[in-house]
Amino acid sequence: MRGKNILLWALWLLLTLLLAWYLLSRLYGEAGDKTVFLPGATTDGHYQIELACNACHTGPYADRDALQEACEGCHADALKAAKDDHPKAKFSDPRNADRVALLDARYCVTCHVEHRPDITGPMAVSVPADTCFLCHEAIGDERPSHAGMAFDTCTSAGCHNFHDNRALYEDFLVKHMDDAPTLFDQQLLVGNLAQIAEQLPDYPLDAHPVQALDAAGQVYPEHAGDAEIVRQWAGSAHARSGAGCQACHADTAGGDWVDSPDHTACASCHKGEVDGFLQGRHGMRLDTARLGRELSPMDPALARLPMREDAAGRELGCQSCHGAHDYSLAESAVQSCLGCHADEHSLAYRDSAHYRLWQRERAGDAPAGSGVTCASCHMPRIERDYYWGTFVHHEVQHNQSANLQPNEKMIRPVCLQCHGLGFAIDALADEALIRANFNAPPAVHIRSIDLARQRLDADADTPAH
Amino acid sequence: MKTLRTLTLAGSLSLLMLTPASVMSAAQDEPMFTPQQMTDWLHLVMSSDRTVYTRLIVNRLQNKEKVIKASEHFEDDKALVLPAQMFRFGAEMVGEATDDFSYSLLSEWPINKQNAPRTEVEKAGLAYIAANKGENYYATEELGGTTYFTAVYADIAVAPACVSCHNDHKDTPRTDFKLGDVMGGVVIRVPM
Numbered sequence: 036m037r038g039k040n041i042l043l044w045a046l047w048l049l050l051t052l053l054l055a056w057y058l059l060s061r062l063y064g065e066a067g068d069k070t071v072f073l074p075g076a077t078t079d080g081h082y083q084i085e086l087a088c089n090a091c092h093t094g095p096y097a098d099r100d101a102l103q104e105a106c107e108g109c110h111a112d113a114l115k116a117a118k119d120d121h122p123k124a125k126f127s128d129p130r131n132a133d134r135v136a137l138l139d140a141r142y143c144v145t146c147h148v149e150h151r152p153d154i155t156g157p158m159a160v161s162v163p164a165d166t167c168f169l170c171h172e173a174i175g176d177e178r179p180s181h182a183g184m185a186f187d188t189c190t191s192a193g194c195h196n197f198h199d200n201r202a203l204y205e206d207f208l209v210k211h212m213d214d215a216p217t218l219f220d221q222q223l224l225v226g227n228l229a230q231i232a233e234q235l236p237d238y239p240l241d242a243h244p245v246q247a248l249d250a251a252g253q254v255y256p257e258h259a260g261d262a263e264i265v266r267q268w269a270g271s272a273h274a275r276s277g278a279g280c281q282a283c284h285a286d287t288a289g290g291d292w293v294d295s296p297d298h299t300a301c302a303s304c305h306k307g308e309v310d311g312f313l314q315g316r317h318g319m320r321l322d323t324a325r326l327g328r329e330l331s332p333m334d335p336a337l338a339r340l341p342m343r344e345d346a347a348g349r350e351l352g353c354q355s356c357h358g359a360h361d362y363s364l365a366e367s368a369v370q371s372c373l374g375c376h377a378d379e380h381s382l383a384y385r386d387s388a389h390y391r392l393w394q395r396e397r398a399g400d401a402p403a404g405s406g407v408t409c410a411s412c413h414m415p416r417i418e419r420d421y422y423w424g425t426f427v428h429h430e431v432q433h434n435q436s437a438n439l440q441p442n443e444k445m446i447r448p449v450c451l452q453c454h455g456l457g458f459a460i461d462a463l464a465d466e467a468l469i470r471a472n473f474n475a476p477p478a479v480h481i482r483s484i485d486l487a488r489q490r491l492d493a494d495a496d497t498p499a500h
Numbered sequence: 501m502k503t504l505r506t507l508t509l510a511g512s513l514s515l516l517m518l519t520p521a522s523v524m525s526a527a528q529d530e531p532m533f534t535p536q537q538m539t540d541w542l543h544l545v546m547s548s549d550r551t552v553y554t555r556l557i558v559n560r561l562q563n564k565e566k567v568i569k570a571s572e573h574f575e576d577d578k579a580l581v582l583p584a585q586m587f588r589f590g591a592e593m594v595g596e597a598t599d600d601f602s603y604s605l606l607s608e609w610p611i612n613k614q615n616a617p618r619t620e621v622e623k624a625g626l627a628y629i630a631a632n633k634g635e636n637y638y639a640t641e642e643l644g645g646t647t648y649f650t651a652v653y654a655d656i657a658v659a660p661a662c663v664s665c666h667n668d669h670k671d672t673p674r675t676d677f678k679l680g681d682v683m684g685g686v687v688i689r690v691p692m
Contacts, residue, residue: 124595128602129689130618132644170614177613206573494670 075150078159079339080436083319087326091149099142106143108325109314113437117199117444137169138162146197157191158441164191180486193443193464193481202446202456208487214455216476221453222404224416224429226364228304229276234426239303243277255280256292267361278304297321301353307419309353311433317351318433335375346375365397368408376409383472384409412449413439442469457484536638539601539651539688546587546603546686551658554583559659570661582665599691605655607684609674611666615684619643622687625652630682637685640692648689655684 061071069086077085084090091105114122125131126140139145148154148161155161165186175182189195195203232238232245250265259280268274273282283296287303298321302309312318313325320330336347349355356371357363369390373381384390393406410431415438419430432438438445442463450459461477462468468477558570558580571579581589584605591603608626610616617623625637629652637652657663657679666683667675677683 122592124592127595127599128604129643129646129648129691130604130622130687132646133618135644173613204573207576210576490670 073150076152077150078147078152078155080159081149082339083316083333083337084326084330087328087330089327090325099144102144103142110143113434114198116437118201119198120200121197134170138166163187165189167195180490190441193460194483196441196443199441199444202443202451202460203483205487205490208456208484209491211451211456212484212488214457216455216458218453218455222402223407223411223452224418225404226272226416226431227427227429229272231426231428232276232304234421235428236421237303237306239282243279243282243304245277248274248277248279253280255284259284259292259294264360271360271362272364273362295354298353307428307430308433311431311437312353315434315436317356317435321352338375340376341378342375343377349375368410369393372409372413379470380472381409383470383474387472387474389473407453412445415449415452417448460484535649535690535692536651539638539649539690540636542601542603542688543651543653543686546590547653547655550583550587553586554659554661558583559661563659563661570665583662601688601690603686603688605684606687607655609666609672610684611669611671621650622652625650625687626685628652629654629685633682643689647692649692651688653686653688654682655686657681657683 058071061069069088072088073085076082081091091102093101093105121140123141126135135141146162146166147159151161156164167189168186171186171189175184190197201207229245233240250269253265268280273279281290282304283300284293285291286293287300293300298309298312298318309318313322317333320326320333323329332350332352334348334350335342357367358371369384373384389407389411392401393408395401396403396406413435414431414433416429417432417437419428421428432448438448443460445463446456446459450463454462458477460481460483461479462473464481465477465479468475468479561568561580562570569577569579570582571577572582572585573579574581574585587605591605595602604615606615606617606622606626608617608630617626619641621639621641625639628637629635633654636654639650641648641650657666657677660679662683663677663679663681666672666677
C-alpha cells in the first residue's frame, strides 16, 4: 500500500513538472504558441494579434493604467481624429467622480472588455446597450422629441455613436438636410504625392529627387535584369517620379541589393500609407515594434470573413495587393481585393452602379476620380494635414478600421464625396443593401434628419428672442 | 512638440504646484502661498487670455472687421473657435497633462446641459457669484474619495459677441443676457 502511494506521488510530481515545463515554455518561449493562455475568443479587431499577449498586457504585473496605455498606443490617434465625444479628459475631471463610480469611462476596458464573447456585442462593446442612461437620463426633458425613446436605441438606431459623431451631430444634419441623394458630377481625391514630395518632412528627396527616369540609367545586379520587370517599371508612377531600382531594392542600412523588399522599404516614401497598413487588418501582424514579437504575415486562411479558397497561403504585404514594378493603382483598387475577398458584398460589386462608374473611368469615358472601386470606400484617399494644414497630402488610408465600424465613420470621408447625407445615413443602415453592394436605393429610413428638421421648424414658429 | 509642450506645462506647474507644506519659508515656517492664492492666479491667467481672445480676435474680426465668423463647428464652417471652446480645449489639454488641478466652465444657464452645476459646491458657488457680483466663492468638497479646494469665479459677458451668441443659440435656456452680466462661472479644483 505504501509503495503504491509513493508511486502515485511520483507520478503526480512528474505530471506537475511536465505541466509546468509545458506552460513555461509556451509563456516564455520566443516562438511559443500562447493559445493555451487565451481566456476566451478574442474580438474581430484583435484576434489577429491575440498571440502577441504583451501588445496589450505589457508586463506580468501590468495594472489597468498600463493596459490603458497599450489601448491608447494603437487607438488614441484615431479617437482624436474622430473628435471623440467622450474623451478621457471629460471623465478625469473630478466633477464627474460620481459618474466614474458608476461607469469608469476613463478606461477603454470598462466598455470593451476582451476575451468575453458571451457579453460582447457590436463594436466590441461589452456593457449593456442602454448604458447611455447612466449619464443622459434627463434627455427626454432636454429634448422633448426624445421622450419615451428606449435607451438601448441611442447607438443602435443610426442616430448616435459614443465616440464618433462627426457626420451625425444636429447642426451637420441641418446643414445637409436638403442634400440631393447623389451628386453625379463629384469626383474623388486623386493622388498628389509627386506634387508635394518636396515638402514632406521625411521624403528622401536627396537620394531620389522627383524627376522622370529611364531604364538606361538604372543599376541592378545581373540576376535581376528581367526585361519584363524593366518594362513594367518604366510605365509606372515610380519611373515618372524619381523612384528607380535602388529606391526600393537598396537596403536602407548598407545599400546592399535586396531582391524582395518589404514594407519598410515602401515606408521611406509612403510612410503614412505604411503606418495605416500596420494599424489595419492587412498589416497589423507585421507591426513587430508594437506587438513585441514577430508574427507571420496575415494570410486569407486566417481571416474570419469569407475568402476565396485559392487565396489561402497568400501572405499579405505591400506587394500582395500592389504587385511589384508596375504598381497599377487600378489593379490594386479592385482586382487585388477580389482576388481574396469572397463575401456577399464583395461578390456583388461587379453588379453595382459603383462598378459601372469605374468601368467608364477606366475606358476613358469619365474623368479620373469618378469611378468607385473597393478602395474608394475601404481605403479612401484622405486629406492628411502637415504642419496644421500648411500643405495637404491626399494619402490613401490603409487602416480599414478608420472608416469601417461603426459604418457611420464612412459617411464623411467616403459617402459624402458623392452622396447627400440623408441618403448615406439610410444606405449604411440598410444591411440587405450593403450585402447587395448598393445596387438599389435604400429601403431603410433613419429619422435623425427628420427630428432635426422638426426642431428647426418649431423654432422658426417661435417668436424671435 | 507634444513632449515639449508637456514638459513646459509640467515645468510651469511644478513651480506653481509646490504644495504649501513643501514650500515653507525657512524663517516663518509658513506656506509661501495658499490654495486660494494659487487658484486666483490661475484664474487671472485664464480670464486674461480668454478676454484677449474674445476682444482682439473674435469680436474684432467677426463683429467689427467682418472678415471671418466664429462658429461652434469651426472646422466645418472654416471659422474661428468660439471663446468658450478655446477655454474648454485648454482645460482638456491640462486634463491630459496633469491631475494636479482641473478647471471647467459651467453655468446655471448652460447651452450644453452637461455643463450645468452638478456638485453641491458647484451649485452653491454659481448661485453665489450670480447674486454677489464681483465676489468669488471658495469651498472644499470631497469627490471620488479626494478632498478638493474648489474656487468659483464669475464669468462675465465681456463683449457683444458673448451676449448675442448665447441669447440666440437654439439650445440656450436664457435669452436676456446683457453686456457685463454674469453668464456662468469658472470652477478651479486643486486636490488637497
